[in-house]
Amino acid sequence: MSSLAGKVAYVTGAARGQGRSHAVRMAQAGADIVAVDVCEQVAEFSGYPMAEPADLEETARLIESEGRKVLTRQVDVRDLAGQQAVVADTIETFGRLDVVVANAGVCNWGRIWEISAEQFQETVDVNLTGVWNTIKATVPAMIEAGNGGSIITVGSSASVKAPPGCGHYAAAKFGVVGLTKALAVELGEFGIRANCVLPYGTNTALGNDTSMYKLFEQYPTYVYSYPPNLLETDALVEPAEISEAVVWLADDASAVITGAQIPVDKGFLAR
Numbered sequence: 001m002s003s004l005a006g007k008v009a010y011v012t013g014a015a016r017g018q019g020r021s022h023a024v025r026m027a028q029a030g031a032d033i034v035a036v037d038v039c040e041q042v043a044e045f046s047g048y049p050m051a052e053p054a055d056l057e058e059t060a061r062l063i064e065s066e067g068r069k070v071l072t073r074q075v076d077v078r079d080l081a082g083q084q085a086v087v088a089d090t091i092e093t094f095g096r097l098d099v100v101v102a103n104a105g106v107c108n109w110g111r112i113w114e115i116s117a118e119q120f121q122e123t124v125d126v127n128l129t130g131v132w133n134t135i136k137a138t139v140p141a142m143i144e145a146g147n148g149g150s151i152i153t154v155g156s157s158a159s160v161k162a163p164p165g166c167g168h169y170a171a172a173k174f175g176v177v178g179l180t181k182a183l184a185v186e187l188g189e190f191g192i193r194a195n196c197v198l199p200y201g202t203n204t205a206l207g208n209d210t211s212m213y214k215l216f217e218q219y220p221t222y223v224y225s226y227p228p229n230l231l232e233t234d235a236l237v238e239p240a241e242i243s244e245a246v247v248w249l250a251d252d253a254s255a256v257i258t259g260a261q262i263p264v265d266k267g268f269l270a271r
């Protein structure tokens, strides 16, 4: 369980859900953690609330209970200077940065030509530009440290299969795959890997948001884009199950894997 001993991991959207699970799982594997989350109600178009400061405190408590150190910061991933300041604090506190999990994201629903410009922009700003901000803030420090490393971006099944009702979300998540593949090409010479995980239907506030059902009532044929998964479908995937893929990508067990997209989806994308 100490495959990440001596390493430092930076996780966005770490206050709850998948981000918290990744942070705690990597702490169990021996990493010290930098846990970043906005912890404010900044997602105007999402049908579920964002995390609260108490959620981030609970993530920190869980990491410390694993015997690891944690740095928490309330920063919006859309704030590049804010993320750069966290990275400066990371290097000052821990002296290195080895793993990045660009996980923060929002989801909301509507047909492509009916959503507002503001809804489109918010979704792309958080889910794609936010990931680019995380990369821009963290990569120079990783190169400078010269220890190699692993960057894991969080896409979605919607990164490769466009679902109806969230085309703007899919556009951003397709973009995350393109960004990650290009990053893998550019970072190979520095021994830094970049891979993307593609979750589907995960048991979090985002994954349990029921707003999509209203759209499906209006446009019943949309449901055909969501066939049964290959594996049993009576429950959503648990964040801890996504974390197993993330910790594998973070540590040296996956040392020869880069530029890949890993579905963690009970076979949804394979049908």
Ligand SMILES: NC(=O)c1ccc[n+]([C@@H]2O[C@H](COP(=O)([O-])OP(=O)(O)OC[C@H]3O[C@@H](n4cnc5c(N)ncnc54)[C@H](O)[C@@H]3O)[C@@H](O)[C@H]2O)c1
Pocket: 012, 013, 014, 015, 016, 017, 018, 019, 036, 037, 038, 039, 040, 042, 043, 050, 051, 052, 075, 076, 077, 078, 103, 104, 105, 106, 107, 126, 130, 154, 155, 156, 157, 198, 199, 200, 201, 202, 203, 204, 205, 206, 207, 208
């Ligand atoms: N849950 C699913 O079914 C599912 C499926 C595929 C992909 N994903 C992706 O997984 C990732 C994690 O989502 P989750 O399921 O854990 O949902 P979640 O809503 O529980 O967690 C997302 C976290 O990100 C934070 N956040 C949102 N906007 C932010 C911003 N601008 N800056 C900083 N932090 C911000 C929220 O406060 C929250 O703590 C997202 O990128 C999401 O798109 C989720």
